[in-house]
Amino acid sequence: MSTETLIFEKGGPGRRAATLPTLDVPAPPLDTLIPADLLRAEPAPLPEVSEIEVVRHYTHLSQRNFGVDTGFYPLGSCTMKYNPKLNEDMAALPGFARLHPQEDASLTQGAIRLLYELEGYLAEISGMRRVTLQPAAGAHGEITGLMIIKAHHEHQGEGHRDVVLIPDGAHGTNPASATLAGYTTVELKSDAHGGVDVAHLERVLADHQGRIAALMMTNPNTLGLFDENIVEIARRVHAAGGQLYYDGANANAIMGITRPGDMGFDVVHFNLHKTCSTPHGGGGPGAGPVGVAEHLIPFLPGPLPGREGDDYFWEDAGPLSIGRMRANCGNFLVLVRAYTYIRFNGPDGLRHVSASAVLNANYIMRALRDEYDLPYDRACMHEFVFSANRQKRQGASALDIAKRLLDFGMHPPTIYFPLIVPEALMIEPTETETKETLDEFIAIMRQIAREAREQPELLREAPHITVVGRLDQTLAARKPDLRWQPETAPAATAAVAT
């Protein structure tokens, strides 16, 4: 298991795995159908491998990977909870998976109905009026939401509003999305409590009078803290003519407990791959539906699912719509999983999810706060942030702690984020972990803290048991090797042994 060659280094000329249908139509030479200069001279140099080679290769690769099914994954901000197997099966049903997006509505009543109902559920959970399911992920939701705000301002004759306020603890996608939507960003400071510094907000609003387009924030924020001033903040931003954008990445803390709409937000995105437990898939796909308040409905991208009696249909976007955010109706099979998840949990279940997520986070925080610095010492919501400052002084950084955790078969927390906490360790256990797992994590983290005091080199040299050790990131970036190339002549590589 300690190395696995590339698929290109396997097999040899003439090997193949998949078979194609029997060709049962006439087969004239291709260049009688297509001009030769548009044709490929040589087949693309894809691997030449048999089926057993494909299966073993990717099975081996999977064995070199860690997932939620493998172990605890307290990755702050990412909500790595259990991905129900039922949801996978539902998304694989031929009536969902083998459906072409251009099929007539009469042939896709079940699909449109599912989307129509899901829209309603998400609206209710967020306290918004309507929801577009088009965005493919959280960041895509952000830019969608910002464009809706932009369209709204333009429609109000306030197209000059060009400033988006973003707290210093925000996720990187927030400022990146704002730029992409054509905005200038201004950073808001956090106060000593870890919330938005309202005095600073006041100053910024004054400094940019008439230019404020929006405030983007998460609540609970990236410190896992609920900003108790939210109503006041909303009032002030609205008074300055700005809209409030809710980054829903932390919605796992609030289902059935509080709603962005009730806090005063105008736009909300969901990360269904977090809150509704659709799998992260090693980086995607996700889904980032965006809900809006009444006044923003006309600007939503289209089409939206509609219903009349028992008939479901697609309703084209109106004249004020920002237009499309992508082809087709969204990451449908992800939405199927989210729908299944919501129907399984129901209203009480979803509240229990959030409440339990909050409990689990507080439980760990409380148990470890004597060993790790807690920059903001308050009850947290579904996650919290330690600083490894103390350990850093002892000779082991947040990175070293993360790497040491790997030796215990656990995924590390998110590190060095949010940027406002030095040596940040951002811990989100989620609600699907057992008390035993949390206790085990606590015990390991205590042991690591002890190791940091007594033999920090153990941490600096970690991980010790993984298939590879720490990798040279500098080399990777300085001399980028981003694709395989045959070492010499292609013929030579064919003989490389498995």
Place this chain on the structure above:
Amino acid sequence: MSTETLIFEKGGPGRRAATLPTLDVPAPPLDTLIPADLLRAEPAPLPEVSEIEVVRHYTHLSQRNFGVDTGFYPLGSCTMKYNPKLNEDMAALPGFARLHPQEDASLTQGAIRLLYELEGYLAEISGMRRVTLQPAAGAHGEITGLMIIKAHHEHQGEGHRDVVLIPDGAHGTNPASATLAGYTTVELKSDAHGGVDVAHLERVLADHQGRIAALMMTNPNTLGLFDENIVEIARRVHAAGGQLYYDGANANAIMGITRPGDMGFDVVHFNLHKTCSTPHGGGGPGAGPVGVAEHLIPFLPGPLPGREGDDYFWEDAGPLSIGRMRANCGNFLVLVRAYTYIRFNGPDGLRHVSASAVLNANYIMRALRDEYDLPYDRACMHEFVFSANRQKRQGASALDIAKRLLDFGMHPPTIYFPLIVPEALMIEPTETETKETLDEFIAIMRQIAREAREQPELLREAPHITVVGRLDQTLAARKPDLRWQPETAPAATAAVAT
């Protein structure tokens, strides 16, 4: 990964995973429906675990297991070839998997048709006339076949025939099945060529004149050698009034090349989990269809699939049938896989399978015969047997060699079988392995032979890298611990950490 507690040691009171349908019928107290003394006083003490615990536990267990998808599995006699993924998907189709065996034939036309056609394919491959698909595995096929022979003899008024001849190299199921069918077994010696010693056969036939019921044999036999005297052997056994039973465990060597029926056999069983690549499943399920020659058809167990025009039906067994060998029609979902396999390969493909299996075995045999003793030095069929006698003298047994192979990520060959070869290493590469894998195996086996010469303790102490080392078999058998029991009071175990 180095230990995994039992599922019973996980979880705690009140935990659960699966949910049941909403109960929508009246629910009177159970003891109003059933006398209290027939009711269970306490729920069965099954595990109390959540869904994520179930998933992680069995995922971890899988990670402690080796399969064909993990690596090379040259396990002689077991034919551990690649199990096509397509076949798994076909067996999972609701129209096959969600079918009740008592459904009316009008509702199961596709299933009966599949079985009808599969019967025909197996008859053609084996050169038999009809085939029962009922037997669940090879050994089950053996007893079925022997009973058919018994019924035949009884019908002929020769019910006194009570001796079954079995070569000394035979698999243990052969004599065990014969006993179970009420026969006495007599062992046949092998000759210097590794085949049946015809002179000895002659003597045995004479010694048991009038009592010979059958000869059971494999061809190629368990040495991987084709018995060239087969026609002569068949002639003599038939002349003595015996029937010829073909143990089809080695049929992977002969498809499209030769047929038991043409060799003179009267009964044949298949191991579809070998020859037709249905997965072994960690020990089962398999399927062991039995084909018979014309004169034995009346004795087949029933029912058999029948056809009239486009209509498929179940035909009850006739009056001479031995009766049922089990409930229902056989391991249907295994048969679906075998059907898919045969249709995928077609006649040329199946012949290519066998021819390639033979080539792969000869390739390894030739490459290693200088390092390992080859007791019968002839061209082999799909497998062959080395003796580790030489290594044994150097201080490393066949078992030690097997264990050492584990350190290289390969499954060992079958060892100590057949019994007639001391320190046997029975190697069957199968046709689905690449030349590179065979070359790698050869290189490792050469290295191990060198190690046996130079540092045999390395072998005796192997394996070095597995999750557990060599296990104490004696302890296991002397003080059998065959099930978990709570260590003290049940309550105490509930709190054990994951």
Place this chain on the structure above:
Amino acid sequence: MSYVPNTAAEQHEMLRAVGVDTIEQLLAPVPEPVRLRRPLDLPAALPEPDLKRLMLGLSEQNADLDHYVSFLGAGSYDHYIPSVVPHLVKRSEFYTSYTPYQPEISQGMLQAIYEFQTMACQLTGLDVTNASLYDGSTAVVEAALLAVGPAGTGDVLVSRALDPQYRATLRTYAWARGFTVRELDLEDGATSLAALEAALSSETRAVIIQHPNFFGTLEDVRAVERLVRRTNAVYVVAITEPASLGVLAPPGAYGADIVAAEGQSLGSPLGYGGPALGIFASRAAFMRRLPGRIAGKTVDERGQTGYVLTLQTREQHIRRERATSNICTNQALLALATTIYLAALGKQGFRELGEQCLLRAHYAQERIRAVDGFRPLFGRPFYDEFAVATPLPVAQLNAALRERGIIGGYDLSHDYPELGDAALFCVTETRTREDIDTLAAALEEIAGGIS
């Protein structure tokens, strides 16, 4: 087509290494007279996409229970299988592995079998069990074989309320092995105690009843035990519907010596009847006479816990003609599925499962008995199946139900002609109240139409 990876060129290279020119030369040991010199007469190979289309078509010529409402039981049961079960069973490290003869790289399967054995003991209340047999019917056969012992003679008494297919299987083996099977008559849908008493003798090696029996009826298991104990016979309880063990007393509690059960009900698909799962549990006294493989716990040289196949001296590969059974390949993957299924349901869920089947079946019986012309055949307590006298032949009734998308009860008239027109209805947790009401309405309509 084939799954052979090596190309013709590569095979050529290998042949050169072997020292021959063609594979034909390697086949020389197969003498010419028995060589097949024509292609096999089989349909031409189909590429995967064409084959998948063909198979989907074949599969859709069958009425699957996702699309038909079924009331069939009679030995095979439609329970809901939680999604986690197939997801985990289909981990290729499990299903592509062989029998765990190399324990160092098979700890996953071995531990799962050990857990399976534990659960089988927990459900049955017995002491030991094995890693699985072929199915329920052959498990009953193995119980009888254990009882008659190496001599292979004597009487085995069998209730006529044992699944007819099981009885047929037992008869086949008894004939071959040489022991006698005597069937015990019934009384009000259960084994007649009088018949049992009369049949018991010093020749009796085993008494086999089914509980719940083929009619879903509960036997008087304690009275049977008292009678059996007058002899040295082995008391064998067969179970085709082990979901009943969620609510019913474990056989160990009422003195059974052996339980021979069909495990399909616990986490395996119906699959038109196979593969199924033979469960075999017994008192500790029989431990070294058990058929089949057994996993045991032990330690390695480093002192770590580990699992191995054990007590192998019972088995055919060691003992050959003196083995306790000829079984080799078994149903390990189904045992794994059952283990995961039972873990997923757990203590509470498994009890609820038992309750739901019971309650739904009783609701259904109420609804059906209310339909004119339908009448419960027996007055005894039952679990999730019950027999009903029907006002028209069951074949005719079921044909009419089929047109309504309903698969009716099992037709008892073939196996028990003495019962007249009678159907065996099964109702598991997968049948909703609406399903049952629809059935009742359909019965009403159909029976009304004929009267």
Place this chain on the structure above:
Amino acid sequence: MSYVPNTAAEQHEMLRAVGVDTIEQLLAPVPEPVRLRRPLDLPAALPEPDLKRLMLGLSEQNADLDHYVSFLGAGSYDHYIPSVVPHLVKRSEFYTSYTPYQPEISQGMLQAIYEFQTMACQLTGLDVTNASLYDGSTAVVEAALLAVGPAGTGDVLVSRALDPQYRATLRTYAWARGFTVRELDLEDGATSLAALEAALSSETRAVIIQHPNFFGTLEDVRAVERLVRRTNAVYVVAITEPASLGVLAPPGAYGADIVAAEGQSLGSPLGYGGPALGIFASRAAFMRRLPGRIAGKTVDERGQTGYVLTLQTREQHIRRERATSNICTNQALLALATTIYLAALGKQGFRELGEQCLLRAHYAQERIRAVDGFRPLFGRPFYDEFAVATPLPVAQLNAALRERGIIGGYDLSHDYPELGDAALFCVTETRTREDIDTLAAALEEIAGGIS
């Protein structure tokens, strides 16, 4: 219901450890005015069996392509997905993992991405690529954004034969970011070279064509390149049907600077349009301006080969408002599926795939053009889609086809009213000759019926 494992008793114990009595107390930071003091208004929870039944019912209200013969393409393609692909993608170590930020325990996913990047380069003939974008349409957007650069201004010229949904998406982003999109007219179903020549200026930042274009027509890609090279514009080739790359020249060979493609066609299910897979490849010069994640090869401290996410200083989590793109979560699992799909097809199979689609589509066009009233709209070479003028409105035609279990071609009249009644037919390797002949016969019948 929920997937929360801990029981009320356990949660109580935890609360005690935290030092509070109830979870409510932990929620105190949420001020009362914004607390939701009623249950969410959502349907009640459904247990798994009930939910599965509901979902199966919903799914069967849709016409899946296993049961309908479809001739829809228009950006989404029905290719056969070999069984190995889902089997491997569904290994839970892959699909339940997060972005591989911890390389030591993510080598599987990282190596697979590196392989994906290699294959994307092999298909397109370009130098570098990333780990995926959302879909083809947003890949085109990212190409335009790269071309307009941080200033975010200038002209982007877009062929009207670019997928209408892609153009709509591009317009949305252009409006927000502040650059101008100019559409290029068509001539005989391809981008007008005259229009392109006229539109090119010093303001032109990018020229975007699709090839094969939305009509399946092949563009004069080399002539376009020659014109683009007169300016500093970036030449972007969009591909919605990358199966075409089995037979068509790689864009790198005719001078494309960027390929922005939709990868669904290569191993991912249609899924009603999502999730899809954005493929983005470019010349090496753009390497440090690429959007999204990139895996690179490196070594560990022991000298072993390993893979990491690299060049992260382009990305939002490092560069924030100055990042090249805001993308974070991408479509990694689909990139994995595509990698496995392409490995399974391999060099030979992928070429054959390209050929089969081409040949079947041409056969279909022959058959359809032979039907009275149907006439190919364009005379240019095409790949696996072609536009046909129909003798009746396509909506009406398709309704009649639906009754015959056929899903007809895409109705072009909404997006291109100037074409009159016209349908876009797509024929991949999954459509048999029989399917095509059935379509032709049905068209004949329907058209005959109206004339």
